[in-house]
Amino acid sequence: MEAPLEDFISAQKEVLSDGKWIMDGNYSNSFDLRSKHADTIIYLELPLRVCLYRVVKRWLSYIGKTRPDMGEGCYEKLDWQFVKFIMTTYFPRKKKMKKRLEDLQRSEPEKIMVILKSKQEIEEYLLN
Template sequence: MKRIMVMGISAGTGKSTFARQLGAKLNIDVYHLDTFYWKPGWTEAGFQEFKSNQEEVVVKDSWIIEGNYSSTYDLRASYADTIIYLELPLLTCLSRVLKRWWMHRGKTRVDMGEGCKEKLDFEFIKFIVTTYYPRKKKMKKRLEAFQEMDPEKRIVALRSKKEIRDFLNHLSFKG
């Protein structure tokens, strides 16, 4: 496990936190896709810039890249030796998004683009709720496609807080 792609069902599933913890245990640099995508003031990066930033990372010997951004899944997946997918219940994701907003309101998180102060609006909540269940089906197919891309690739699906905790704790016994 040296090139690790962390993805999840939704905002609030814990991708950033998990990636940081995993990076600390494995001593691997973590890259947050939100820092590549969002420019100050919540301005979107152009696709080519967003993709180029990832292309610089994926050729390195080791990395953890966390985030979804389906437009560049294949780029990351083609270089990753491990893909870790997090899927927690919808209510857990929503409560974490609310907690995150409350804890960081008016500030920019370390896993977010510079100058993008934490915000929460109805459209974002609506997006999470309306895409959650259709995404479950898409993600299942996507993980199968990643496995078909390379049968040797390690695909890990963690679907509870306990599974996530156990996975991270198991790693600490290895090293």
């Protein structure tokens, strides 16, 4: 079950109050809060086919199980509604993030922005 937005934002603020942190996820509701406190933003923009492949692979790996990064009792599931969500939101979300990152870079040019679009780019970035 997803936490209420108020609880989620409160938890984000608590993490942000610490001096150093790393957060992942594309949670639109807390992007402004997180980006305000970030010195570096790494955005992974993998192709839709890769996203879909990984969703199916993750589902096959954890059918009937709880992933280590999820709360107990939250079993991995895959249904048409989720696949449809990924497919229908992928391009609009990509466009929105591009604008968001461009606006942020204009207003706060000291922030480091890294956009990685492939597994190879991710690996090369991690090696440097």
